[in-house]
Amino acid sequence: MNITLPKKTLDWVVKSIGEGAKIQRVQPIAGGTSSTLRELLVCRADKTESYVLRMFSNKEWLEQEPDLAQHEAESLQYMRCRGITVPQLIAFDQTGEECGLPATLMTKINGEVVLQPMEEQVWIDELALTLAKIHKTEGEEFPFEHFSYNNALTMERPLWSKVPNEWMRAFYIAAGIRPQTQLSFIHRDYHPSNVLWEGGKITGVVDWVNACVGPIGVDVGHCRVNLAQLYGVSTADRFLAAYQNYSKESFKYHPYWDLLSLIDILDGPPSVYTGWLEFGMIGLSDELIQHRLDEYLLSLLDRFDEH
Structure with a gap:
């Protein structure tokens, strides 16, 4: 299901990824309850990659922890090169001034959630x-x-x-x-x-x-x-x-x-x-x-x- 994002949000994503980036598709990601998750298919320099955009849309949570975007950004950076595969941080917007909502933009890891394992x-x-x-x-x-x-x-x-x-x-x-x-x-x-x-x-x-x-x-x-x-x-x-x-x-x-x-x-x-x-x-x-x-x-x- 292809969905739309506000122009302000799309502009921030393109700016964060780099010159020549073109967003081809935006679709929801399952499992997000306290924030809004979107997968972005982006083409740049003849290469297509997927990114994840997390927008912190829960006002009550933000009132309790206004630094959520920075928190996730620092966590991702901290865990890089420590033996666990985590998304790579691309950018974050602490206040929502640029994106429209406080947000983190990161790479998408291959794989899927498994809740009914064979073994x-x-x-x-x-x-x-x-x-x-x-x-x-x-x-x-x-x-x-x-x-x-x-x-x-x-x-x-x-x-x-x-x-x-x-x-x-x-x-x-x-x-x-x-x-x-x-x-x-x-x-x-x-x-x-x-x-x-x-x-x-x-x-x-x-x-x-x-x-x-x-x-x-x-x-x-x-x-x-x-x-x-x-x-x-x-x-x-x-x-x-x-x-x-x-x-x-x-x-x-x-x-x-x-x-x-x-x-x-x-x-x-x-x-x-x-x-x-x-x-x-x-x-x-x-x-x-x-x-x-x-x-x-x-x-x-x-x-x-x-x-």
């Missing part, structure tokens, strides 16, 4: 190995630091849950003293919809807007809570085992960070992420997601009691 354990192992590689970067001088999205002290009793008392206990734990842990450069939004595949191998990792220096367990926990919603607790646990295998002694698991990551995704009654539907996961429902999150919570509280 699930191989898929899990690849996910875990790639995250372990990301965490080899310590984050020296990277200016963005981890913060929690939700304040556990102000979380309300979840009326949607069948185990609300256990959720209140989790809020109490998350609001307590945080355990000492390893800090590194973390993606902060690492999950299967932000990983691209080709031929059974990961070709790259995208969506670096939230990257920061923070607890490794936050990255592991965020991926686990996504896996728990998509496939169930056992898949999330298999991912943890695979990650521990690849990270060796550099990672000491503590269930606190899983609980914190779980609480951080809560924003009203849990529902199906629209990106999952766009990528073909049509068997999900809000009720199933809520049931799986209850089960995942109980598994984490068991781990916490045993730790």
Whole structure:
């Protein structure tokens, strides 16, 4: 589906790519919920290449973090030449003055999102190995630091849950003293919809807007809570085992960070992420997601009691 962009936006893209660039096609990219993603097919000097334009259109998010475009730009530049394939930054517009909205323009990585793998354990192992590689970067001088999205002290009793008392206990734990842990450069939004595949191998990792220096367990926990919603607790646990295998002694698991990551995704009654539907996961429902999150919570509280 070919769509149109405002002339101001197109002019900024052409200027950023360079003299002689001609935009041949603009089409939407699946999976974008908090920003608008477009793929641009551009011809320049008899060569045709694809680019990705991210426009930060969520006003509430921009009010909370007005430097989103700069954040992603610095994350992409930081991760270049560090062993992980990420998009190459072309340009960014911090304020939207040139593009029309705050935006980042980057190259497009080959590959596609895979949520229904043929060999699930191989898929899990690849996910875990790639995250372990990301965490080899310590984050020296990277200016963005981890913060929690939700304040556990102000979380309300979840009326949607069948185990609300256990959720209140989790809020109490998350609001307590945080355990000492390893800090590194973390993606902060690492999950299967932000990983691209080709031929059974990961070709790259995208969506670096939230990257920061923070607890490794936050990255592991965020991926686990996504896996728990998509496939169930056992898949999330298999991912943890695979990650521990690849990270060796550099990672000491503590269930606190899983609980914190779980609480951080809560924003009203849990529902199906629209990106999952766009990528073909049509068997999900809000009720199933809520049931799986209850089960995942109980598994984490068991781990916490045993730790």
